[in-house]
Amino acid sequence: MPRRRPAIEGRTRGGKAGTGLGVNSVDMSLARLKDALNRAVTRRLVTVNVASEVHIPLKTRRCCSP
Numbered sequence: 001m002p003r004r005r006p007a008i009e010g011r012t013r014g015g016k017a018g019t020g021l022g023v024n025s026v027d028m029s030l031a032r033l034k035d036a037l038n039r040a041v042t043r044r045l046v047t048v049n050v051a052s053e054v055h056i057p058l059k060t061r062r063c064c065s066p
Contacts, residue, residue: 023061030054 021029030051037049 023056027056030056 034049034051034054037046037051040046041049
């Protein structure tokens with residue numbers, strides 16, 4: 001069984017290793033997750049979309065947006 005890397009290492013593809021993701025990348029990923037969970041709710045695979053109330057804080061958007 002392959003050994004998993006600790007989550008604290010950060011990303012290793014698409015940029016310098018150990019750097020964080022941009023606000024737009026996180027926002028797009030969150031949107032995809034919310035959409036997928038909404039479909040699962042519609043198909044009655046899950047009862048509630050746990051990501052529906054998740055948002056990126058305004059302070060982070062202002063600080064880290066290009």
